[in-house]
Amino acid sequence: xxxxxxxxxxxxxxxxxxxxxxxxxxxxxxxxxxxxxxxxxxxxxxxxxxxxxxxxxxxxxxxxxxxxxxxxxxxxxxxxxxxxxxxxxxxxxxxxxxxxxxxxxxxxxxxxxxxxxxxxxxxxxxx
Numbered sequence: 001x002x003x004x005x006x007x008x009x010x011x012x013x014x015x016x017x018x019x020x021x022x023x024x025x026x027x028x029x030x031x032x033x034x035x036x037x038x039x040x041x042x043x044x045x046x047x048x049x050x051x052x053x054x055x056x057x058x059x060x061x062x063x064x065x066x067x068x069x070x071x072x073x074x075x076x077x078x079x080x081x082x083x084x085x086x087x088x089x090x091x092x093x094x095x096x097x098x099x100x101x102x103x104x105x106x107x108x109x110x111x112x113x114x115x116x117x118x119x120x121x122x123x124x125x126x127x
Contacts, residue, residue, distance in 0.1 A: 015045060020060075027061060028068040035061045036117060050106045054113075 019041035027034025038057040042048055048056070072078050101109070 012045060016041070019045075023061075024064050027064045028071070031068065031072070034064055039113065050109055051101055054101065054109065 019037060023034035023037035023041070025034075026037060035057045038060050039053055042053040042056060043050065046053070069078070104112075
């Protein structure tokens with residue numbers, strides 16, 4: 001991983017820590033969204049392939065989401081009946097998406113990601 005922005009060793013580390021703290025907070029607060037911050041951070045601070053950024057983000061948000069989920073569950077904020085209906089199709093979609101990511105051009109992945117972020121933001125504003 002090469003730094004896109006020349007910040008020096010400690011400056012890059014500080015920015016990674018700051019973005020990671022914010023991503024964890026957003027993910028815990030909203031139940032999602034930390035990944036968007038990670039993708040933005042990685043695209044801003046590294047020369048990584050966007051596909052690698054998406055995969056890295058997924059791996060980084062997994063433990064954050066797991067810890068947040070345990071806390072939500074302990075606070076009785078989880079509809080376990082709904083989870084049972086969502087889990088299998090979501091896992092199948094995740095497997096399909098993981099296989100498709102290497103077949104889609106970088107440009108189109110970025111477009112898909114941007115459209116989903118914009119659409120989600122608009123939906124949140126008007127609901």
